[in-house]
Every structure is written in C-alpha cells, then in structure tokens.
Amino acid sequence: MAFKVVKPGLSTTVQDLGRPGYFHLGIPEGGAMDRFALRVANMLVGNDEGAAGLEAVFMGPELTFDADTLVAVTGAEMPIFVDGEPREGWSAFVVKAGQTLRFGFLKAGARIYIAFGGGIATPLALGSRSTYPIGALGGIDGRAIAAGDVVPVGEATTMTERSLDRGLLAPVSVPVSLRVLTGLYWHRLTPACQARFFADEWVVAPEADRMGYRFRGGAPMEFVDREQPFGAGSDPSNIVDGCYSYGSIQVPGGQEPIVLHRDAVSGGGYFTLGAVISADMDLIGQLQPNTKVRFTEVTMEEALAARAARRDRLAKLRAALA
Amino acid sequence: MKTRYSFGGDEHVYVEIDEEMSLEAFFIALSLRNAVAEAEIPGVTEICPANASFEVRFDPDVIAPEEIMARIKELEHKAEVSDKRLETRIIEIPVYFQDPWTHETLMRFRERHQDPTGSDLDYAARINGYDSVEAFLEAFHSQPWFVSMVGFVAGLPFLYQLVEREKQIQVPKYLRPRTDTPKLSVGIGGCFACIYSVRGAGGYQLFGITPMPIYDPTQTVSYLKDFMVFFRPGDIVKWKPVDRAEYERIEAAVAAGTYTPRIAPVTFDLDAFNADIAGTNANLMEALNGI
Known part of the structure; x- marks a missing residue:
C-alpha cells in the first residue's frame, strides 16, 4: 500500500515523534513540531501515537492513493478535499483507491499533520522515520517529499471513520503567550x-523553521559588563560554545531572540536566556510569521503544572477515541 | 573554577564547569558527565557534553527537577579528583588549504566579514600577529588539536589546539553568519577549529577543506559503515596539508571505498601534557608514524 505525491506543497516531510539519543553528536531529536497534533491524527486512524505521518507547512500536498486508506488531518486549519469533496479536520475519513487528497489555502496555524492508517513505512534511520534535511537523514532520502515520490504505508488496523469533539482541544489566545523559565x-x-524582554511585544520573523523560530520587534538586549572569558569570542552575546536545548532562547548579537525547536543545532557560542517550557513547544509549531507573541515568565511549578495539564488533555482524547 | 548549575526549561539541567575554556574544565566536565552516566539515574534520557560544560536531559514525569539537580551536585566531588587521562586516538586529517571552493564561498559573503578587502586567512594571520599566511598555517597545522565537543550539526567536531594559551589562535566569528558553507570546510572561530560536516550556515573563518567525509547518513563510506558519525569527544587531530592533486586522489579513493584514515591509539594525560607540552605532542604525533 502506498500513496503517490502529485504536488509536494512547500516543505512537506515525513515525521514521527523523533529520534532521541543522538543530540550529543549534533543529531537532533526532530519529529513533529506539533506533537499533540500528530498524536491525535494517529489516534484517529487507529495507529500508535508515534507512527510516522506527513507534516506540511503553510501549504498542503496533493496525494493519490493506490488502495483504500483511512486518513486524518489535524493541526493547522486548512480546507481538505477528497476528489473535490470537502472533509473535516480532526476526523478520520476513507480515501478510496484512485482518489486524490488535496488542500485549500491555510486559514489558521502553520502546520497540518496527515496520518495514514498503518503509518508511513519508510525505513527507520537511527530508530526514527523523521526527516532531518540538514543531515540528509530519515524520511525519503533525508529530504522533503517531491512530486513523483511513492510513499509506502503499513498495514491498517481499522477503516472506521470518526470525528473528535473539538472541545477537547486547547484554546489558543491572541497575542500568543509563550511561557518561559529563565x-x-x-x-x-x-x-x-530582563524586565523589558517580558514586557515587549514580539512578532514571529520570516526566518522560522524546524530548527528555530526567530522573533523581532522587541528592544535589543543589554548585557552586564564583563571581560569576555577566554575562548568565548569578543561579542558580549558570546560564550564558550556550550550545549543548546530544545526550547532554549538565544539572542545572537543581542538583537533577535531565536527559540530552538525540534531540529535544533545542539550547541554553539551564543548565550541563552532560558527556555520555553515543554508544554508550549507544540504551540510554536503553529505560529505563522508576523504573529504577535509575548514571552511570559513562569516558575518551575507552573511549568510542571502546564505539562501535567497537557498530559491530561491527551489522556482525555485517548479515552474519547479508545 | 566555579561550577554553576541551572535549569534549561523543565527538561534540562545545564552544568557549566567554567566560563572560560581550558582543558582542565573539559576534563572535569567529562568526568562529571561520566559520573552522571554511571549513576544511571532514573529519568535521565541523554547527556550532552560540551567544551567546558554539559547538559543533562531528563523526564520530569519520572524525576523531579530539584532531585535530578541534587543528584548531579552530589557527584561533583567525584569528578574533581578523578584521573585527567583518556585512552583515545590520534587521526591524521588531510587538508587542502586555500582551496578554490571555500575561497569562492568566503568571497561571496564578504560584506558579512570584519575585513571585506582581504580573505579570511589574511585577516586571521594579521590579527594573530603572523607575518605571512604561510607562517599562520604552519602554526595551525604543526601542533595537534583536541576534539572538545561534537555537535552544532550532525557530527561536527569543535577542536581546541594543544598549545600554551599564549600560542592559541583566536579569531572572531563573522559579523553576520554566512548562509552557505561548503561541506567539509575547515574553519576557526573563537579559539576553536571545526570541520563543517554538512553544507549549511556558518560563522567561522574559512581557509581549507578536507577530502575525508566525517558524516555519512547513507553509511556507504568504508570507515563510516558501523556508525555515521566519525568524531567523538577526546579524539586528537593532526592536520596534514595536501595539494590539489593529493586532495583529488583521496577524494577518488573515498568514492572507490579504498581510503583508510590514518589513526593510531594514544593515551592523553593532562598532567603530563601540562608538564611538557612539546614532548607530549611529539609523542602523540610519533604514534602516527608507526602505522
């Protein structure tokens, strides 16, 4: 069983929940930027939550199928069509052999997730099917999908169409608040x-991808005076190259903050001022350029409570779809 | 040295052994990192070592953040007294200095450089007080370098030269990073050299290229069949200048699957190194002659 790529979209990649364990060698965990959306898409079609699907940013692909396939689309709001007939997001529907799945213009959010009953069955690379284009690893030959690709899909466990109570999804407030542990x-x-960083309104810059999201619009950083340590480099934003973590916020040259995301570089010579909490990482994956954002300071207790709330929401969805 | 602990969000503990780079800080970071790994603390999912720091990733659903930090701090005394000795390897890396490909790239991004009128090499030689680029390159390749970190992108080594601090080459990074760097370029930024394992963005000063791949996700390169990443922290590198003919010969041998890197096992002992830098380096490089 397989689907064929008629049009690839802008940058559509095979993603699962990533390949942890190789960041110490510079190979990031990767995987779906909005993990919540991928998990729910997989639940809807009866897959393991970590099965591989497609992540498409800003524009959907056009796909044809060689066999009846149960499909679910989650994440960003984007009209869905099967042979021109509309379908609902956050629901599982059958695409019959020979039919075409395509998408309209993006309405809200940034990334859709397409799950296929049985899951995408490309070869594993270091334990994951996630595409890491910088390292030419995973997915289809380590790159985004291209027109003409035939993508294998595994054995489905169900063909049951169903939908989801959207009340179970998290509401998104505007301006978006990203919670930060300093x-x-x-x-x-x-x-x-420090005070200004949280008071300023920031907007998502055009340079926003799987490696990191850049923000602009706030005031440049002001550094405490010091003599730069040996080996750090002369700019006050430089440190002796250290580890970066997922969600960590660096400000090269003190100008524009960058929040590292799933395909993060694993280290470098810029200072980091803290990190976006794990519960808010999915949210970043749905931000379009020019979206207004505020950074909000939280404590570790609040970060853990947000993490627990996210876990509970997933548990409720799991129960609802069981 | 004053070890500093911080949380990086709700899933990471960041441990900075020292603000400044030194082999002492590297070895303490390595020992503490090893002690944390050996302690097999539940909830620890990965440990990433860096030059003078490291980071522990943990699952806060398994272990409370305060507890994991306390467990790491308890191990600090062990790291301070452990041996600063490493069983490692020295590798000869061929480099074609002043090659046409990195030169084309660095000229293309000239407006992002401190000195738009010259080359990266002219600039690096001048600000480090060398009379000629040849003298600078001699200083760069005549003494070995120590891999103090692997990362940034897939398998990229950061290297620290095994010389007295006053002899360390230091250069700033580009004012604004380039958006392109040829794969396998050799560069330097701050006091660290690197080999760009893949093509992509970069801010280090460039002046050469190696024909020897160090990352191969297809695992077809003969010496990368077992694992796609070549370097490990603690590896020692001796650069070997090659001309274009030799560069092309090695490139062809790599493609044919007949190239074998020159590698010898060595022991690196920090106290012995500090007592006699020239002698230690001579011994390290001598090991390459025996293969």
Missing part, C-alpha cells in the same frame, strides 16, 4: 533588559 545565561542581561 536560567542558563539569564544573569548576562541587565535587570532593566
């Missing part, structure tokens, strides 16, 4: 600058 090299910033 730390790492936070002490490099002056108290006035």
Whole structure:
C-alpha cells in the first residue's frame, strides 16, 4: 500500500515523534513540531501515537492513493478535499483507491499533520522515520517529499471513520503567550533588559523553521559588563560554545531572540536566556510569521503544572477515541 | 573554577564547569558527565557534553527537577579528583588549504566579514600577529588539536589546539553568519577549529577543506559503515596539508571505498601534557608514524 505525491506543497516531510539519543553528536531529536497534533491524527486512524505521518507547512500536498486508506488531518486549519469533496479536520475519513487528497489555502496555524492508517513505512534511520534535511537523514532520502515520490504505508488496523469533539482541544489566545523559565545565561542581561524582554511585544520573523523560530520587534538586549572569558569570542552575546536545548532562547548579537525547536543545532557560542517550557513547544509549531507573541515568565511549578495539564488533555482524547 | 548549575526549561539541567575554556574544565566536565552516566539515574534520557560544560536531559514525569539537580551536585566531588587521562586516538586529517571552493564561498559573503578587502586567512594571520599566511598555517597545522565537543550539526567536531594559551589562535566569528558553507570546510572561530560536516550556515573563518567525509547518513563510506558519525569527544587531530592533486586522489579513493584514515591509539594525560607540552605532542604525533 502506498500513496503517490502529485504536488509536494512547500516543505512537506515525513515525521514521527523523533529520534532521541543522538543530540550529543549534533543529531537532533526532530519529529513533529506539533506533537499533540500528530498524536491525535494517529489516534484517529487507529495507529500508535508515534507512527510516522506527513507534516506540511503553510501549504498542503496533493496525494493519490493506490488502495483504500483511512486518513486524518489535524493541526493547522486548512480546507481538505477528497476528489473535490470537502472533509473535516480532526476526523478520520476513507480515501478510496484512485482518489486524490488535496488542500485549500491555510486559514489558521502553520502546520497540518496527515496520518495514514498503518503509518508511513519508510525505513527507520537511527530508530526514527523523521526527516532531518540538514543531515540528509530519515524520511525519503533525508529530504522533503517531491512530486513523483511513492510513499509506502503499513498495514491498517481499522477503516472506521470518526470525528473528535473539538472541545477537547486547547484554546489558543491572541497575542500568543509563550511561557518561559529563565536560567542558563539569564544573569548576562541587565535587570532593566530582563524586565523589558517580558514586557515587549514580539512578532514571529520570516526566518522560522524546524530548527528555530526567530522573533523581532522587541528592544535589543543589554548585557552586564564583563571581560569576555577566554575562548568565548569578543561579542558580549558570546560564550564558550556550550550545549543548546530544545526550547532554549538565544539572542545572537543581542538583537533577535531565536527559540530552538525540534531540529535544533545542539550547541554553539551564543548565550541563552532560558527556555520555553515543554508544554508550549507544540504551540510554536503553529505560529505563522508576523504573529504577535509575548514571552511570559513562569516558575518551575507552573511549568510542571502546564505539562501535567497537557498530559491530561491527551489522556482525555485517548479515552474519547479508545 | 566555579561550577554553576541551572535549569534549561523543565527538561534540562545545564552544568557549566567554567566560563572560560581550558582543558582542565573539559576534563572535569567529562568526568562529571561520566559520573552522571554511571549513576544511571532514573529519568535521565541523554547527556550532552560540551567544551567546558554539559547538559543533562531528563523526564520530569519520572524525576523531579530539584532531585535530578541534587543528584548531579552530589557527584561533583567525584569528578574533581578523578584521573585527567583518556585512552583515545590520534587521526591524521588531510587538508587542502586555500582551496578554490571555500575561497569562492568566503568571497561571496564578504560584506558579512570584519575585513571585506582581504580573505579570511589574511585577516586571521594579521590579527594573530603572523607575518605571512604561510607562517599562520604552519602554526595551525604543526601542533595537534583536541576534539572538545561534537555537535552544532550532525557530527561536527569543535577542536581546541594543544598549545600554551599564549600560542592559541583566536579569531572572531563573522559579523553576520554566512548562509552557505561548503561541506567539509575547515574553519576557526573563537579559539576553536571545526570541520563543517554538512553544507549549511556558518560563522567561522574559512581557509581549507578536507577530502575525508566525517558524516555519512547513507553509511556507504568504508570507515563510516558501523556508525555515521566519525568524531567523538577526546579524539586528537593532526592536520596534514595536501595539494590539489593529493586532495583529488583521496577524494577518488573515498568514492572507490579504498581510503583508510590514518589513526593510531594514544593515551592523553593532562598532567603530563601540562608538564611538557612539546614532548607530549611529539609523542602523540610519533604514534602516527608507526602505522
């Protein structure tokens, strides 16, 4: 069983829940930027939550199927058509052999997730099917899908169509608030600058991809004076190259914050001022350029409570779809 | 040295052994990292070592953040007294200095550089007080380098030169990073050299290229069949200047599957190194002659 790519969209990649364990060699975990959306798409079609699907940013692909396939689309809001007939997002529907799945223009969010009953069955690379284009790893030859690709799909366990109570999804407020735990090299910033970072309104810059999201519109950073440590480099935003973590916020040259995401670089020579909490990482994957964003300071207790709330929401969905 | 602990979000503990780079800080970070790994603390999912720091990733659903941090701190005393000795390997890496491909790239991004009128090499030689680029390159390749970190992107080594601090080459990174760097370029930024394992963005000063792949996701290169990443922290590198003919010969041998990197097992002992840098380096490089 397989589907064929008629049009690939802008940048559509095979993603699952990633390949943890190789970041110490510079190979990031990767996987779906909005893990919640991929998990739910897989639940809808009866897959393991970590099965591989497609992640398409801003524009959907056009796909034809060689066999009846149960499909679910979650994440961003984008009209869905099977041979021109509309279908609902956050639901599982059958695409019959020979039919074409395509998408309309993006209405809200940034990334859709397409799950296929049985899951995409491309070869595993370091334990995952996720595409890491920088390292030419995973997916289809380590790259985004292209017109003409034939993508294998595994054995489905069900062909039952169903939908989801959208009340179970998290509401998104505007301007979007990204919760941040300060730390790492936070002490490099002056108290006035620290306060301003949270007071300023930021917008998502065009340079926003799987590696990281850049923000602009806020004031440049002000650093506490010091003599730069040996080996760090002369700019006050430089440190002796250290590890970066998923969600960590760096500000090269003190100008524009970058939140590292699933395909993060694993280290480098810029200071980091803290990190977006794990519960808000999915949200970043749905931000379009020019979206207004505020960073909100939280405590570890609040971060863990948000994490628990996210876990509970997934548990409710699991129960609803069981 | 004052070890500093911080949380990086709700899933990471960041441990900075020292703000400045030194082999002492590297070895303490390595020992503490090893102690954390050996402790097999439940909930620890990965440990990433860096030059003078490391980061522990944990699952806060399994272990509370305060508890994991306390467990790491308890191990600090062990790291401080452990041996600063490493069973490792020295590898000869051929480099074609002043090659046409990195030169084309660095000229293309000239407006992002501190000195738009010259080349990266002219600039690096001048600000480090060398009379000629030849003298600078001699200093760069005549003494070995130590892989103090692997990362940034897939399998990229950061290297720290095994010389007295006053002899360390230091250069700033580009004012604004390039959006392109040829695969396998050799560069330097701060006090660290690197080999760009893949093509992509980069901010280091460029002046050469190696024909020897160090990352191969297809695992077809003969010496990368077992694992796609070549370098490990603690590896020691001796650069070997090659001309274009030799570069092309090695490139062809790699493609034919007949190239074998020159590698010798060595022991690196930090105290012995500090007591006699020239002698230690001579011994390290001597090991390559025996193969």
